[in-house]
Amino acid sequence: MTTRTSVTRRSRRLGIVSFDTTPYRPASTVHGIERAAREAGYFVSIVSLRTIDRAGVNEAIGYLAEQGVDGVILVAPQRSAAQALADLPADLPAVAVEGRHGGDVPVVSVDQVEGAWQATAHLLDLGHETVWHVRGPDDWLEAEGRGEGWRAALSADGRAIPEALAGDWTPRSGYLAGKVLAGRVSDVTAVFVANDQMALGLLRAFSEVGVKVPEQVSVVGFDDIPQSAYFTPPLTTVRQDFAEVGRLSINVLLKQVESAEPMGHARLVVAPRLISRDSTARPRPAPPFLR
Numbered sequence: 001m002t003t004r005t006s007v008t009r010r011s012r013r014l015g016i017v018s019f020d021t022t023p024y025r026p027a028s029t030v031h032g033i034e035r036a037a038r039e040a041g042y043f044v045s046i047v048s049l050r051t052i053d054r055a056g057v058n059e060a061i062g063y064l065a066e067q068g069v070d071g072v073i074l075v076a077p078q079r080s081a082a083q084a085l086a087d088l089p090a091d092l093p094a095v096a097v098e099g100r101h102g103g104d105v106p107v108v109s110v111d112q113v114e115g116a117w118q119a120t121a122h123l124l125d126l127g128h129e130t131v132w133h134v135r136g137p138d139d140w141l142e143a144e145g146r147g148e149g150w151r152a153a154l155s156a157d158g159r160a161i162p163e164a165l166a167g168d169w170t171p172r173s174g175y176l177a178g179k180v181l182a183g184r185v186s187d188v189t190a191v192f193v194a195n196d197q198m199a200l201g202l203l204r205a206f207s208e209v210g211v212k213v214p215e216q217v218s219v220v221g222f223d224d225i226p227q228s229a230y231f232t233p234p235l236t237t238v239r240q241d242f243a244e245v246g247r248l249s250i251n252v253l254l255k256q257v258e259s260a261e262p263m264g265h266a267r268l269v270v271a272p273r274l275i276s277r278d279s280t281a282r283p284r285p286a287p288p289f290l291r
Contacts, residue, residue, distance in 0.1 A: 014042050014253065015064030017057060018075040019049040029075050029097055032246025040250055045069060057084035065092055071253045073097060074105075079139050093256035095249050098141060106256075106266040108249045112142050115238040115272035116149025119192045119220040122236070122274055124157055126282045128190035128218065133164040134177040134202065136194040140169075146194045146222060167198045174198030178205025185211050189218065189283045196221040196228045196237055203231060203279075214281035224275050234277035244270050 014037050018030050030046065037044045045067055047060040057074065061084075064072055071093035074081065085105045088094050096107045123131045133150045136143025147164060154161045165180060167173040174193060181188050182205055193199040199221035206213055213219050213233055221228060224239035248268045 010070050010257065011068045012042050013067070013069050014044055014250075015061075015067070015069040015072040016044055016046045016075065017049070017060045017064070017072060018046065019078075019081075028240075028242040029245060032242035032244075033073055033075075033097070033249050034246070035243070036246040036250040040254060042070075042250075042254075053080050054084045054087065057081055058087050061088060061092070065089065070257045071095075073249050073253060077140055077142050079141060093253055095253045095256075097245060097249055104265065106252050106268070108245055108252060108268045108270070110240045110245060110270045110272055112145025112272075113149035113152070115222060115240070115274075116146040116192065116194075117153045118149075118272065118274040119222065119236075119238050120150050120153035121157075122276070123190040123192065123218055123220060123280065124153065124159065126190075126218065126280060128283050130154060130159045130162060131190045131192050132162045132181060132188055134167045134174060134191065134193045134198055135164040136198075137168050143194055150192055167194060169195055169197060171197050171201035171204070174201030175205045176201075178202035179209075181217070182206055182209045182211050185216055189216070190220075190280075191217060192220050192222075194222055196223045196225045196231075196235060199235055199237070200227075200231060203235075207232075213279050215284060218280040218283070220274075220280060228275075229277065231279070233279050236277045236280040237275050239273045239275050241270050241272075 016030055016033055034044050045064060047063060049056045049060060061072060073095045076096045077098040085096055088105060094105050096105050098109045120131050135147050151161055165177040167177055178201060181191060193202055199219055203213060211217055221235050221237040224237045228235040228237050
């Protein structure tokens with residue numbers, strides 16, 4: 001496999017390996033990285049894979065290395081992508097974004113566990129007895145971290161931990177989960193949804209059967225997509241700072257490029273922030289006939 005040009009013959013071009021950048025999170029992550037690279041005076045070559053697997057990642061890395069890139073950033077939110085980090089050429093500077101298990105490759109990530117903790121704690125602080133969860137796909141590290149934070153916050157407060165409902169990041173899966181939860185509105189008063197798109201579907205399901213948000217059920221999402229402030233009602237959610245993720249990723253990569261020294265097991269974590277809007281409120285007493 002051809003590797004990067006020598007330190008004295010830099011191409012001033014960096015490679016990004018991602019997958020289908022239509023979804024909000026990977027697209028926003030790539031945009032943040034690309035902007036930070038331009039500000040640092042580097043061009044960017046992007047390889048977008050339809051699906052992430054070890055062979056596909058290796059092929060993409062090989063292609064970028066043959067183009068003479070000075071280094072590579074792998075957007076690795078899935079377990080299969082993280083596993084491919086072990087195959088990277090030893091002399092090719094690299095950074096993983098959202099890869100919780102980076103091995104010898106430095107990792108830059110948003111603290112998904114902390115973000116989910118903030119979302120769950122917010123609902124508990126409002127007075128809800130427990131918080132239900134619509135989770136993301138099993139193979140996503142972000143979904144894993146958000147589920148971990150949700151469970152940890154409930155456990156730390158001695159609360160019951162309901163069984164999480166399956167989701168796949170799409171509004172449709174949130175809608176289907178919302179249909180299930182709407183049928184249990186007598187004991188469901190708060191829901192943490194693992195992303196805003198699924199929260200949108202859940203809100204639609206609630207609206208169709210007359211479940212009022214936040215009067216009957218409070219809802220928190222994750223991502224703070226641009227449309228979240230315009231949902232009905234405006235969505236309380238957890239904001240990820242993709243610009244900071246991009247800045248740190250480029251900084252870490254360029255330190256390796258300029259020094260020709262690996263950064264080993266370095267991990268930089270970006271703090272998320274809860275954005276409170278109108279979809280959450282204190283629980284109201286149930287009508288006498290539901291008690």
